[in-house]
Amino acid sequence: MVKATIDNVAALAGVSIKTVSRVVNKEPNVRQGTRDKVLKAIAELDYRPNLSARSLAGNRSFVIGLLYDNPSANYVIDVQDGVLSICRAQGYDVLIHPCNHQDPEIGREVSDLIRQTRIDGVILTPPLSDVEPILSVLEQRQLPFVRIAPTFDKAMCPFVETNDAEAAYDMTCELIALGHQRIGFIAGHPDHKAVAHRFEGYRAALVENHLKVDKQLVVQGYNSFESGEEAARKLLALNPAPTAIFAANDDMAAGAMMVAHQSGLRIPEDLSVAGFDDTPVAHQIWPSLTTVRQPIQAMAQKATDLLLKQLKGKDVQLPASMLSSSMIRRDSTGPAGTGPAGRSGPVAGKPSVPRKSSSGGR
Amino acid sequence: MVKATIDNVAALAGVSIKTVSRVVNKEPNVRQGTRDKVLKAIAELDYRPNLSARSLAGNRSFVIGLLYDNPSANYVIDVQDGVLSICRAQGYDVLIHPCNHQDPEIGREVSDLIRQTRIDGVILTPPLSDVEPILSVLEQRQLPFVRIAPTFDKAMCPFVETNDAEAAYDMTCELIALGHQRIGFIAGHPDHKAVAHRFEGYRAALVENHLKVDKQLVVQGYNSFESGEEAARKLLALNPAPTAIFAANDDMAAGAMMVAHQSGLRIPEDLSVAGFDDTPVAHQIWPSLTTVRQPIQAMAQKATDLLLKQLKGKDVQLPASMLSSSMIRRDSTGPAGTGPAGRSGPVAGKPSVPRKSSSGGR
DNA sequence: TTGAAAGCGCTAACAT
DNA sequence: ATGTTAGCGCTTTCAA
Numbered sequence: 001m002v003k004a005t006i007d008n009v010a011a012l013a014g015v016s017i018k019t020v021s022r023v024v025n026k027e028p029n030v031r032q033g034t035r036d037k038v039l040k041a042i043a044e045l046d047y048r049p050n051l052s053a054r055s056l057a058g059n060r061s062f063v064i065g066l067l068y069d070n071p072s073a074n075y076v077i078d079v080q081d082g083v084l085s086i087c088r089a090q091g092y093d094v095l096i097h098p099c100n101h102q103d104p105e106i107g108r109e110v111s112d113l114i115r116q117t118r119i120d121g122v123i124l125t126p127p128l129s130d131v132e133p134i135l136s137v138l139e140q141r142q143l144p145f146v147r148i149a150p151t152f153d154k155a156m157c158p159f160v161e162t163n164d165a166e167a168a169y170d171m172t173c174e175l176i177a178l179g180h181q182r183i184g185f186i187a188g189h190p191d192h193k194a195v196a197h198r199f200e201g202y203r204a205a206l207v208e209n210h211l212k213v214d215k216q217l218v219v220q221g222y223n224s225f226e227s228g229e230e231a232a233r234k235l236l237a238l239n240p241a242p243t244a245i246f247a248a249n250d251d252m253a254a255g256a257m258m259v260a261h262q263s264g265l266r267i268p269e270d271l272s273v274a275g276f277d278d279t280p281v282a283h284q285i286w287p288s289l290t291t292v293r294q295p296i297q298a299m300a301q302k303a304t305d306l307l308l309k310q311l312k313g314k315d316v317q318l319p320a321s322m323l324s325s326s327m328i329r330r331d332s333t334g335p336a337g338t339g340p341a342g343r344s345g346p347v348a349g350k351p352s353v354p355r356k357s358s359s360g361g362r
Numbered sequence: 363m364v365k366a367t368i369d370n371v372a373a374l375a376g377v378s379i380k381t382v383s384r385v386v387n388k389e390p391n392v393r394q395g396t397r398d399k400v401l402k403a404i405a406e407l408d409y410r411p412n413l414s415a416r417s418l419a420g421n422r423s424f425v426i427g428l429l430y431d432n433p434s435a436n437y438v439i440d441v442q443d444g445v446l447s448i449c450r451a452q453g454y455d456v457l458i459h460p461c462n463h464q465d466p467e468i469g470r471e472v473s474d475l476i477r478q479t480r481i482d483g484v485i486l487t488p489p490l491s492d493v494e495p496i497l498s499v500l501e502q503r504q505l506p507f508v509r510i511a512p513t514f515d516k517a518m519c520p521f522v523e524t525n526d527a528e529a530a531y532d533m534t535c536e537l538i539a540l541g542h543q544r545i546g547f548i549a550g551h552p553d554h555k556a557v558a559h560r561f562e563g564y565r566a567a568l569v570e571n572h573l574k575v576d577k578q579l580v581v582q583g584y585n586s587f588e589s590g591e592e593a594a595r596k597l598l599a600l601n602p603a604p605t606a607i608f609a610a611n612d613d614m615a616a617g618a619m620m621v622a623h624q625s626g627l628r629i630p631e632d633l634s635v636a637g638f639d640d641t642p643v644a645h646q647i648w649p650s651l652t653t654v655r656q657p658i659q660a661m662a663q664k665a666t667d668l669l670l671k672q673l674k675g676k677d678v679q680l681p682a683s684m685l686s687s688s689m690i691r692r693d694s695t696g697p698a699g700t701g702p703a704g705r706s707g708p709v710a711g712k713p714s715v716p717r718k719s720s721s722g723g724r
Numbered sequence: 725t726t727g728a729a730a731g732c733g734c735t736a737a738c739a740t
Numbered sequence: 741a742t743g744t745t746a747g748c749g750c751t752t753t754c755a756a
Contacts, residue, residue, distance in 0.1 A: 003477070005749060016727045021751065029725055048477040052423060053749035055414040056732050073439035073642075081460065093479060095455055098446065115365075115410040117455060225646050254646045261648040280435075284587050284616045285647050286623040367733060378743045383735065391741055415733030418748045 004045035013041035024049055051093075055118060063093045064307060065119040067110070067128050069101040071223065072251070074279045075296060079125055079148070082300025090308055095119060099128070101191065107133030114141055121145055121307045123300075126194045129159070144310040146303045151193035158306040160299045160321040164194060167292045167325040168201025169208075171246060171274055174327070176209050179336035180244040180272060183211075184235040186221040186228055186256065188248035195223060198248045198276060217242055221252045228255025236263060236271075243271065243336045250275035250282045250291055257285060257332065268334030278328050287331035294325045366407035375403035386411055413455075417480060425455045426669060427481040429472070429490050431463040433585065434613070436641045437658060441487055441510070444662025452670055457481060461490070463553065469495030476503055483507055483669045485662075488556045491521070506672040508665045513555035520668040522661045522683040526556060526638075529654045529687040530563025531570075533608060533636055536689070538571050541698035542606040542634060545573075546597035548583040548590055548618065550610035557585060560610045560638060579604055583614045590617025598625060598633075605633065605698045612637035612644045612653055619647060619694065630696030640690050649693035656687045 006024075010017040015034060022030050023038040030038075041047070055061040066083055070076055080096065087094050095117060099109060113119070114137075122145040128134055129147035135156065138145045147159040175183050185202045188195030199218070206213050216238055219231040228247055232255060235242055247253035253275030257267060265271045267287055275282060278293035302321050368386075372379040377396060384392050385400040392400075403409070417423040428445055432438055442458065449456050457479060461471060475481070476499070484507040490496055491509035497518065500507045509521040537545050547564045550557030561580070568575050578600055581593040590609055594617060597604055609615035615637030619629060627633045629649055637644060640655035664683050 007749080017750080018727055018752090019725090022726090025751090031725065034725080048474065050418070050749055051479055052414045052417040053732090054751075056412070056418050056734085057749075057751040059732070059751090061414060073435040077435040077438055080458065084458070084460065093457055096442065096446070096458055098443065112410065117413055225642070251642075251646070258646070258648050258650075280587070280613075281643050281646055284613070284620070284643055286620050288620075369733080379734080380736090380743060381741085384742085387735090393741060396741080412733050415748090416735075418750085419733075419735040421735085421748070 004047040006047075006049070008045055009038065009041045009047050012045060013037045059118075060120050060311075061118040062091060063095055063117065063119050064304075064311075065095045065097055065113060065117070065122045066125070067097050067099060067122060067134070068125045069099050069128055070125060072277075072279065075277070076125075078296040079300040082297035083123060083304045085297075086301050086304035086308065092120075092308065101127050101131050106131060107137045110134050111137045111141070114143055119143075120311050123303055123307060124148065124150075125300075126150075127189075127192045130193050144307060146307045146310075148299055148303050149194040151197065154320065158303075158310065158320070160302045160306070160323060161194075162294055162299065162323050162325050164198050164294075164325065165201040165204070167327065168198040168246075168248075168276070169205045170201075170327055171276075171290075171292060172202045172205030173209070174329075175244045175246065175272060175274065175333065176205065176211065178244075178272065178334065180242075181211060181336070182214070182217060182240060182242040182244075184232075184238075184242035184245040185218045186231040186235075186245065186247040186252045187218060188221060188252075189223040190220070192223060195248050195276075202246060221248065223249055223251060225251045225255040225258075228252025229259050230255075232256035232259040236260070236265075244274070244333070245271065246274045248276055250277045250279045250289060253289055253291070253332075254281050254285055257289070267332050272333040272336070274333055282328070283330065290330045290333040291328050292325050293328050295323045299323055366409040368409075368411070370407055371400065371403045371409050374407060375399045421480075422482050422673075423480040424453060425457055425479065425481050426666075426673075427457045427459055427475060427479070427484045428487070429459050429461060429484060429496070430487045431461050431490055432487060434639075434641065437639070438487075440658040441662040444659035445485060445666045447659075448663050448666035448670065454482075454670065463489050463493050468493060469499045472496050473499045473503070476505055481505075482673050485665055485669060486510065486512075487662075488512075489551075489554045492555050506669060508669045508672075510661055510665050511556040513559065516682065520665075520672065520682070522664045522668070522685060523556075524656050524661065524685050524687050526560050526656075526687065527563040527566070529689065530560040530608075530610075530638070531567045532563075532689055533638075533652075533654060534564045534567030535571070536691075537606045537608065537634060537636065537695065538567065538573065540606075540634065540696065542604075543573060543698070544576070544579060544602060544604040544606075546594075546600075546604035546607040547580045548593040548597075548607065548609040548614045549580060550583060550614075551585040552582070554585060557610050557638075564608060583610065585611055585613060587613045587617040587620075590614025591621050592617075594618035594621040598622070598627075606636070606695070607633065608636045610638055612639045612641045612651060615651055615653070615694075616643050616647055619651070629694050634695040634698070636695055644690070645692065652692045652695040653690050654687050655690050657685045661685055 006017045006020050010020045020038050023035050068076055083094055124147045126149045129150040145157055149161050150159050187199050190196055203213055219234050221227040221231045245256045247256055253273050257273050260267055260271050267273055275289045275291040278291045282289040282291045368379045368382050372382045382400050385397050430438055445456055486509045488511045491512040507519055511523050512521050549561050552558055565575055581596050583589040583593045607618045609618055615635050619635050622629055622633050629635055637651050637653040640653045644651040644653045
C-alpha cells in the first residue's frame with residue numbers, strides 16, 4: 001500500500017505492463033474487459049503513476065511553466081488560479097516562474113529553465129508576452145507556448161486578448177456623456193504595452209466627440225500607486241484643471257484619489273475618477289471606484305486550454321481568442337460641473353450624519 | 363548542443379559518469395584537478411542534469427509543495443516569493459497548491475499530491491498549518507514539512523511564527539494612550555487561528571490598563587472587507603459608540619473605514635481605525651491606515667530554509683523561529699475626543715482647498 | 725488486441 | 741579518489 005508500481009498493477013490484473021500503460025494513458029486498442037480488470041487493480045492498489053518515470057521515459061514532463069513579471073498580486077493570483085484550474089483537470093502541474101523583464105539575461109534564464117525542468121510548454125503573461133529574448137528562445141527550442149495580451153507578431157503562437165482599447169473608449173465616452181470636457185489621462189507603464197494601449201481608446205473617444213486631445217492632460221504613469229499620485233498632482237495643478245481623471249489602472253486611480261482627498265477635493269462632485277482592472281482596492285476605497293473589469297481568470301484558462309491542446313498535438317485552428325471586459329460603475333464618477341457650486345460648504349449631498357443614527361445598526 | 367547527457371560530459375572529461383555525478387552534486391572525494399576537468403566539460407557542453415532522471419534514480423524530486431488557502435492575494439504572493447527565493451538558490455522547484463481547508467477530502471487530496479508528484483517536502487501556511495487531516499497525512503507518510511504560524515502541537519515539526527498577540531497588544535496600548543476608552547475590536551476568522559489570536563493582545567492591553575472588556579465592543583469578523591463593514595455597522599450603532607476600531611486585518615479595517623465615511627464620520631477626528639497586515643490597501647486608502655506590518659516574506663524564507671535543511675538531513679535544532687512585526691503609524695488614528703467639538707460644522711482641520719491652489723503642482 | 729524487451733538519464737551500492 | 745554495475749518506473753518500438 002505504500003507504493004504500487006505499474007508492475008504490481010499488471011501482476012494483479014494478469015496483464016502486461018504495456019496494457020496497464022495503455023489504460024492509464026487512455027490509449028485505444030484495449031478490450032473493454034481488459035480495461036475494466038486493469039482499472040479494478042489500479043483502484044485496489046491505489047496506484048498512482050510516478051511522474052518522474054513517466055517524464056523520463058516519455059520525454060515530457062506533464063508540467064508547464066507560467067512566466068510572469070507583474071507587480072499586481074491580484075493579477076498574478078488570478079492568472080495562477082485560472083491556469084491551475086485547467087491543468088489540474090488534465091493532469092498537468094504548473095511551475096511558476098516570476099522574473100524580471102528588464103534583466104538582460106532573461107533569455108538565458110528561460111533557456112535554463114526549459115532545459116532543467118523539461119517543462120512541456122510555457123504561458124507568457126504581460127509584459128513578458130512582448131519580450132523578444134524570451135520569444136526567440138521559445139521559438140528556437142520549438143517549445144509550445146501561448147501569450148496573454150501580446151501586442152505584436154500575433155501570428156507567432158496562439159494567444160488571448162481583451163478589448164482594452166474599446167473598454168477605455170467606452171469609459172471615456174461615459175465621462176464625456178456626464179459632461180466632462182477636460183478629462184485627464186494617466187497612462188500606463190510604457191513597457192507594459194497592453195496597458196499603454198488603453199490610451200488609444202481614450203484618444204479615440206475624444207476625437208469621436210470632437211474634443212481636442214490636449215497633451216497637458218495626458219501624463220505618463222508607471223502602473224504604481226505612487227506614480228498615480230504624482231501624475232494626479234501634475235494634472236490638478238493645471239489651469240483650468242480637469243474635472244475628471246481616467247487612469248490606465250486602478251492603483252494609479254487610487255493614487256489620484258488620494259491626492260484629491262488631500263487637496264480637499266470631493267469625489268465625484270469636484271473630480272470624477274475612473275480606473276481600470278477592478279482590483280479589490282477599487283471597491284475598498286472611498287468612494288468606490290468606477291472601473292473596467294477584465295476577465296483575467298477566464299483569459300488564463302483559455303490560454304492554458306490552447307496550450308494543452310497544442311501539447312496534445314491538436315491543431316489549434318483559432319490562434320486568437322478575444323474576451324470582453326465590462327464597465328463597473330461605482331461612486332467615483334458623476335456629472336461634471338456640480339463641484340464649484342458646493343465648494344464653499346460642507347460635504348454636499350453627504351450630510352454629516354450624527355453617529356448614533358448611522359445606518360441603523362446591523 | 364541540443365541535449366548533453368552525463369555520458370557526454372564523462373566522455374569529454376575522460377572520467378566515469380559517477381565522477382561527473384559527484385561533481386554535479388558537490389560530493390566530496392574528488393581531486394581538484396578532476397573536478398576542474400569535469401566542470402570545464404560541463405561548461406563546454408552546456409550540460410544541465412535532467413531532473414526527471416535524477417528524481418527517478420534518487421527517489422527524490424527536488425521539488426517542494428507549497429500549500430495555501432488564503433483569500434489575500436498579497437499574502438500568497440509574498441509567501442511564494444519568499445519560498446522561491448530560497449528554493450532557486452538551492453536548486454529546488456516549487457509546486458503551488460491552493461486548496462480549500464474545509465474540504466472534507468483535503469487529506470486525500472494532499473495524499474494524492476504527494477504520491478503523484480513525489481514532492482520532497484511541504485510548506486504549510488495558515489490556516490492550513492492547523493488542519494488536522496493534512497497534518498496526519500504528512501506524519502503518516504513521514505514527509506518532511508514545516509508550518510508557518512501554527513497554533514497547536516508545535517513540537518510536531520519546525521515552524522516559524524510572529525508575535526501577533528504582542529503587536530496587537532502594542533497597538534491597543536497606543537490607542538489607549540491616545541485617550542481612547544471605548545475601543546471596538548473586529549475579530550478574525552475563527553478558522554484562522556493565528557488571526558484570531560490577535561484578540562488576546564487586545565484583551566491583555568485593556569486589562570493591563572484597567573479598562574473593562576466590554577463584550578459588545580468585540581464583534582466577530584471573517585477577514586473579508588464585507589465582514590468588516592458589517593461589524594463596523596454594529597459597533598457604530600452602539601450607544602455610546604466606540605471612538606476607535608481595531609480590526610484584526612486590513613481588509614476589515616478598510617471595511618470599517620468605508621462605513622465610517624458613509625456615515626459622515628471623519629477619520630481620525632471622530633473615529634480612529636487601525637488594522638493589521640500592512641497590505642497595499644493600507645496606504646492606498648484615505649486616510650492611510652495605521653497597521654502592523656508582518657515580515658511575511660522573511661517568514662516564508664525562514665520556513666523554506668528550515669525545510670531544506672531537513673531535506674538535507676541536517677538536524678534542525680531550533681524547531682521554532684520567531685520573527686517580529688512592527689507598528690506602522692499612519693493617518694487613520696489620532697487622539698480621542700477631538701470629534702464631537704467639530705461635529706456640527708464642515709470638515710474641520712481639513713479645509714476645503716480651492717482646487718487651483720491644491721498642493722502647488724508637481 | 726496484447727506483450728517482450730530495450731532504454732530514458734541518472735544515483736546508489738559496491739568494488740577497486 | 742574513481743569506476744562498474746544495477747536498477748528507479750515508466751514509455752516505446754517491434755513482434756506476436
